[in-house]
Amino acid sequence: MAEPIIAGVAESNLGETPDRNWLDNAAIATVRALEDAGCTLEDVDGVAVAGGDDYMPALVLSEYLDLEEPSFLEGTEIGGSSFEHFCGHVRDAMARGEADVVVVAYGSTRNTGPRDERSLEETHPIDGFVRPTGLFRPPGAYAMAARRHMHEYGTTGEQLAEIAVATREWAAMNPKAAHREPITVDDVLKSRKIAEPFTLLDCCLVSDGGGAVVLVSAEKAAELGVPEIAVAGVASTSTHRQDISEMPDMTTTGAAVTGPKAFEQAGITHDDVDVAEIYDSFTYTALVTLEDLGFCEKGEGGEFVSGGTTAPGGELPMNTQGAGSRIATPDTLASSSSSRPPDSSAASTRESARSTTPRSRSPTAPADSSPRVARSSSGGNHERTSERPP
Amino acid sequence: MSAPVKDRREKWEGPVPVPTGATVPFWAGTLEGDLRYQECECGNRQLYPRAICTSCGDEDPPFEVSEGVGTIYTYTVCHVPGEPGFGDRTPYVVGAIDLVEGPRLLALIDAEPEGLEIGASVAVTFWQISDVAAIPVFVPE
Numbered sequence: 001m002a003e004p005i006i007a008g009v010a011e012s013n014l015g016e017t018p019d020r021n022w023l024d025n026a027a028i029a030t031v032r033a034l035e036d037a038g039c040t041l042e043d044v045d046g047v048a049v050a051g052g053d054d055y056m057p058a059l060v061l062s063e064y065l066d067l068e069e070p071s072f073l074e075g076t077e078i079g080g081s082s083f084e085h086f087c088g089h090v091r092d093a094m095a096r097g098e099a100d101v102v103v104v105a106y107g108s109t110r111n112t113g114p115r116d117e118r119s120l121e122e123t124h125p126i127d128g129f130v131r132p133t134g135l136f137r138p139p140g141a142y143a144m145a146a147r148r149h150m151h152e153y154g155t156t157g158e159q160l161a162e163i164a165v166a167t168r169e170w171a172a173m174n175p176k177a178a179h180r181e182p183i184t185v186d187d188v189l190k191s192r193k194i195a196e197p198f199t200l201l202d203c204c205l206v207s208d209g210g211g212a213v214v215l216v217s218a219e220k221a222a223e224l225g226v227p228e229i230a231v232a233g234v235a236s237t238s239t240h241r242q243d244i245s246e247m248p249d250m251t252t253t254g255a256a257v258t259g260p261k262a263f264e265q266a267g268i269t270h271d272d273v274d275v276a277e278i279y280d281s282f283t284y285t286a287l288v289t290l291e292d293l294g295f296c297e298k299g300e301g302g303e304f305v306s307g308g309t310t311a312p313g314g315e316l317p318m319n320t321q322g323a324g325s326r327i328a329t330p331d332t333l334a335s336s337s338s339s340r341p342p343d344s345s346a347a348s349t350r351e352s353a354r355s356t357t358p359r360s361r362s363p364t365a366p367a368d369s370s371p372r373v374a375r376s377s378s379g380g381n382h383e384r385t386s387e388r389p390p
Numbered sequence: 391m392s393a394p395v396k397d398r399r400e401k402w403e404g405p406v407p408v409p410t411g412a413t414v415p416f417w418a419g420t421l422e423g424d425l426r427y428q429e430c431e432c433g434n435r436q437l438y439p440r441a442i443c444t445s446c447g448d449e450d451p452p453f454e455v456s457e458g459v460g461t462i463y464t465y466t467v468c469h470v471p472g473e474p475g476f477g478d479r480t481p482y483v484v485g486a487i488d489l490v491e492g493p494r495l496l497a498l499i500d501a502e503p504e505g506l507e508i509g510a511s512v513a514v515t516f517w518q519i520s521d522v523a524a525i526p527v528f529v530p531e
Contacts, residue, residue: 120408126438128407128417132525133498135484136472144486148464151508193481196467196503243438245486245496250464 002095003230004087004102004215008037012210015178018112022052025210026107027064033212038224039101041065046072046102048090050082053109053116061105072099080279081236083213088234090215100220107210130243138281139203140195141244146284147197149251152299157197159302160283161188163318164201166311167280171322173312178205188283202283204324233265255292263294270295276310276318286310286318391458392423395516395524402519403475409522412439415453420524425456425514427493437493458514459531460489467503487512487528498527505530 010032012025020028026049034040047070049057058075072093074086086104093099120128135141149155165185171177188201221228235258240246263269276295280286287301295316296304310318409417412428416439419426427437429452434445443451465485471477483499483506499512511531516524 120405125410125413127405128409128413128523129438130496131405131473132407132519133484133496134404134468134471134473134476134479134482135466135496136468136470139470140466140468140472140484143466144464144484147466148508151464193467193469195469196481198466243496245494250486 002091002218003232004090004094005218005221005226006213006229006231007039007101007216007221007224007226008033008035008212008214010036010212011176012107014176014209015207016112017109017208020107020109020208021113022107022109022210023054023060023064024107025109025208026052026061026105026212027210029107029210029212030061030065030103030105033103033105033214037101037214037216037226039214039216039220041067043101043220044103045070046074046090046093046099048072048074048083048086048102048104049106050075050077050086051080051106051108053113070099072102078236078238080281084234085236087215087231088236091231091234094215094217100217102215103212104215105210105212109208110206111208113208124241126241126243126246130245136195137242139198142282142284143195143198144244145247145250145288146282149284149288149299149301150197152251153302155287155299155302157189158185159306160197160202160287161185162305162308163280163283163286163310164188166305166308166314167286167319167323169311170317170320174322177322178207198282198284204281232268233262235259235261235265251288252298253288253292255289259293274317275320276316277320277323278318280319280323286323290318391425391455393425393458393514393516395421395423395518398517398519399521402517404473404519405475406520407523407525412441412450415439417523419453419455420516420526421518421522423516423524425458425489425526426453427456427489427491428452429454429491435492437489437495454491456489456491456493456514458489460487460495460512460528462486462499462506462508462510462512462528463488463494464508465499465506485512485528495526498525500527500529 010029012028017025044067047058047062049061054060056075058073062070062073074089076082076085078085083104083106090102120131162185165183168183172180172182183201188199191200193199194203216224237254237257239248239254244250278286278289287305290296290304291298291301308314309316407417416426427435428439429435430443430446430448432443432446434443436444442449463486465483467481467483469481471480481503483501483503485497485499487495487497489495512528513531514526514528517527518524
């Protein structure tokens with residue numbers, strides 16, 4: 001099967017971009033990713049975009065980039081998993097010969113941009129059952145799931161904190177990370193309470209920024225001379241939309257369904273995986289996803305992540321750039337005022353059984369590669385916390 | 391059942407439900423102290439109210455009145471207000487309540503966080519927050 005090759009990746013400036021809108025950030029990331037891939041806007045024949053604050057983001061971004069008759073357009077909105085989801089559609093399109101260079105892009109101004117303040121008249125009927133509870137979403141929703149996990153499996157706050165500590169160790173090595181100072185389990189437990197059992201350091205940053213990945217066909221990859229870092233497996237599913245009470249089993253995510261499918265497509269087992277990059281909107285998110293993807297038994301995530309398993313030098317390096325919890329990666333959940341609990345799940349294995357050559361990448365070095373300090377926040381609708389983690 | 395309905399209209403600054411379509415009977419019930427859920431002829435029970443039964447597809451499954459009691463499936467203590475009008479309430483408790491009839495409902499729990507635990511029994515009360523809706527708020531039994 002023709003697997004799309006990841007030929008380039010890049011980010012726009014991160015943290016605070018008050019003079020940019022989501023589209024600017026997505027476009028800047030796109031051009032930088034194309035540079036990384038060794039191609040140009042003229043090569044692009046496909047756009048896949050989600051999370052932007054526009055009704056028809058694929059059309060809007062294509063127009064913004066002034067693309068000439070792109071043959072592949074994709075704008076399916078399934079929250080933060082949209083981008084992995086796109087990879088499967090790109091694979092199919094490339095197999096049909098419909099596209100050779102597709103940009104998967106995202107942009108956000110969740111940190112400094114205006115908030116979507118839609119009234120209940122304009123939203124889904126379920127919001128009338130959820131919003132009057134005052135639940136701070138998404139942190140409160142994930143916190144409820146985390147507490148249930150603790151109840152069922154004995155997971156502890158200390159174990160969740162281990163994930164934050166390990167990820168911060170990775171962030172310390174990333175000059176673009178918003179927070180690079182070491183933290184301890186105790187720091188996490190004693191940071192400001194957000195939605196119990198979560199404290200501030202259990203929660204991801206909210207930041208402005210954009211990110212893009214350039215996927216190319218095998219033929220184009222050969223032409224560009226890029227290493228074959230292939231998308232080897234992709235799967236998607238959905239368990240619920242936005243209200244955590246609609247999640248069938250609050251302690252199991254859709255990754256339990258998508259993970260086995262993606263592994264099977266890739267033809268690999270967990271033993272083949274050297275690095276895991278797992279969305280960590282909250283410490284708990286990473287923990288439950290590790291379980292659901294099968295890196296440990298269900299309920300044993302807390303034990304698994306203890307002792308630096310996911311830290312530098314650990315058994316399973318995870319989120320090696322510092323991830324959403326520690327660096328100002330754009331919040332990929334954004335699409336409306338309310339970001340979402342894990343309403344859907346897409347998994348992609350980023351390792352290819354036949355393509356394991358790491359690419360020696362020149363720094364993507366944006367003009368201002370100095371760390372941008374994002375206002376740390378736990379995400380959500382109405383408050384932007386100005387407090388910074390220690 | 392007819393659970394107590396407290397008039398909170400003057401104090402309430404938070405979001406207010408908008409009864410529409412399938413949710414109209416639910417919100418009408420709340421003003422009377424009734425917690426309603428849909429129970430289809432096929433036996434499926436569901437909340438939130440929908441125009442179809444998610445089990446058999448029948449349109450407009452009828453409503454039944456819940457006993458108004460259930461257990462805490464999980465909860466969180468919110469220290470950051472998630473909606474306008476909640477700033478003065480922190481910390482407050484939001485729970486997922488499993489009604490004895492089956493459906494799960496997200497709702498405020500009007501209690502101090504310290505004594506709460508998963509599995510505890512709770513009973514519904516209502517806070518009337520607009521002329522057309524009262525929200526279910528659970529208290530420990």
